[in-house]
Amino acid sequence: MSSSRKRLAVAAAAAIAIATQLAITHTAQAATAHPAAKAGSAAAPAAAAADYTAAQVLAGVQKNSTSSTQVNSKPHINTMTRSMNVNVYQPAPGVYSYTSSMAIDDDGSDPDPDPDHQGETTFQDSNGAQLAAHHVPFFVLGDDCWDKKTPCPHFFYKEHGMSGRQFALMFYKGKVIGSIFGDTQTGNSQTTSDNDSRELGEASVKAASLLGIPSSGTTGGVDNGVTVVMFSGPSWVVNGSNANLSNNAQALVQKALNTLGAAMDGGGTTPPPPTGTLFEAETGSMSSGGTFDSNHTGFTGSGFANPANAAGSYLDIPVTADSAGTKTLTFRYSDGTSSARPATISVNGTSHGTLNFPVTSDWNTWSTATISVPLTAGANTIRVTGTVADGPANIDSVTVS
Numbered sequence: 572m573s574s575s576r577k578r579l580a581v582a583a584a585a586a587i588a589i590a591t592q593l594a595i596t597h598t599a600q601a602a603t604a605h606p607a608a609k610a611g612s613a614a615a616p617a618a619a620a621a622d623y624t625a626a627q628v629l630a631g632v633q634k635n636s637t638s639s640t641q642v643n644s645k646p647h648i649n650t651m652t653r654s655m656n657v658n659v660y661q662p663a664p665g666v667y668s669y670t671s672s673m674a675i676d677d678d679g680s681d682p683d684p685d686p687d688h689q690g691e692t693t694f695q696d697s698n699g700a701q702l703a704a705h706h707v708p709f710f711v712l713g714d715d716c717w718d719k720k721t722p723c724p725h726f727f728y729k730e731h732g733m734s735g736r737q738f739a740l741m742f743y744k745g746k747v748i749g750s751i752f753g754d755t756q757t758g759n760s761q762t763t764s765d766n767d768s769r770e771l772g773e774a775s776v777k778a779a780s781l782l783g784i785p786s787s788g789t790t791g792g793v794d795n796g797v798t799v800v801m802f803s804g805p806s807w808v809v810n811g812s813n814a815n816l817s818n819n820a821q822a823l824v825q826k827a828l829n830t831l832g833a834a835m836d837g838g839g840t841t842p843p844p845p846t847g848t849l850f851e852a853e854t855g856s857m858s859s860g861g862t863f864d865s866n867h868t869g870f871t872g873s874g875f876a877n878p879a880n881a882a883g884s885y886l887d888i889p890v891t892a893d894s895a896g897t898k899t900l901t902f903r904y905s906d907g908t909s910s911a912r913p914a915t916i917s918v919n920g921t922s923h924g925t926l927n928f929p930v931t932s933d934w935n936t937w938s939t940a941t942i943s944v945p946l947t948a949g950a951n952t953i954r955v956t957g958t959v960a961d962g963p964a965n966i967d968s969v970t971v972s
């Protein structure tokens with residue numbers, strides 16, 4: 572459960588000033604921005620042709636945050652100012668957004684001088700450790716439906732395909748970061764003070780520091796202007812340990828910007844990633860006992876998958892294809908033992924045979940193994956299932972071409 576700093580004194584004047592400022596910003600961005608990444612356009616000089624920028628996506632989110640996309644029917648509470656003026660919108664299917672404060676959550680496994688510090692977070696890293704608020708950028712949502720009703724008149728994450736470590740983009744003053752759902756605000760039904768599950772507007776020390784917000788659990792935070800855009804569904808759950816969850820979340824930022832940017836454009840103007848696209852194993856998930864590690868050298872991205880040592884243990888990697896058809900999957904893997912680690916490769920639940928993963932000279936040496944499989948256009952899940960008692964090899968990435 573979260574502990575955080577909340578300032579009550581500032582409320583009214585600051586809220587009015589900030590509301591005015593936001594309204595101006597919103598109008599200006601909505602007028603110029605939406606759309607995106609037309610190839611060769613001067614609109615996004617720093618980005619590759621197919622990439623949406625943070626400014627474009629934030630403008631699209633603001634433009635699509637209207638009464639027709641509002642999810643909650645009763646207002647949420649700004650955690651810092653206590654104003655009941657925060658709403659949650661659905662700017663694209665399965666994507667939920669709010670703009671509020673950032674109060675600082677310093678709970679979890681990192682020590683913190685805050686007298687309110689609690690050792691536990693609601694969710695844990697992939698190894699079962701309490702999240703580390705100084706290392707992992709995480710955001711906080713209500714623990715229950717405050718009204719005890721279904722459907723909930725407020726935004727209640729369990730009704731919207733969200734669970735622990737769900738990915739979100741967080742925007743503040745021109746910056747964007749990746750973060751995960753890490754902790755909840757307990758629902759003890761106090762209406763006038765701290766700890767109310769209707770609160771929105773709290774995130775970890777690390778989220779604050781990445782966004783340039785004062786990050787002390789006792790004196791930090793900001794009263795408004797932080798936009799959190801949450802991506803629901805199992806493919807947007809971020810895996811990893813306290814040591815690499817932040818990197819794993821940052822690795823998803825451009826993909827999230829492109830996915831949401833394209834969805835808000837009607838899905839038409841930005842093509843899916845081109846063929847030859849590399850997908851990191853650490854964006855995937857594993858059967859019980861697997862861990863995302865970084866204790867050997869030579870991997871790309873922020874680490875590699877170490878599936879459990881058991882026949883039948885598996886790794887799922889989400890990939891996208893720009894068109895349907897037969898594609899070559901090139902797995903980058905390591906097997907530092909003296910026996911190969913054959914694994915069946917399936918796509919969206921259908922097996923396409925067994926691929927051998929021969930030994931490499933040690934765990935720091937990476938080789939490739941390829942197989943041709945049919946993919947559908949858009950999202951696909953590649954599953955690598957070990958057929959021997961050692962389970963699958965360590966897997967760094969898969970490239971689709």
Ligand code: GCU
Nearest residue numbers: 864877878880908934961965
């Ligand atoms: C070692 C190695 C791991 C590997 C494991 C295995 O422990 O460090 O990275 O996954 O062996 O046999 O699968």
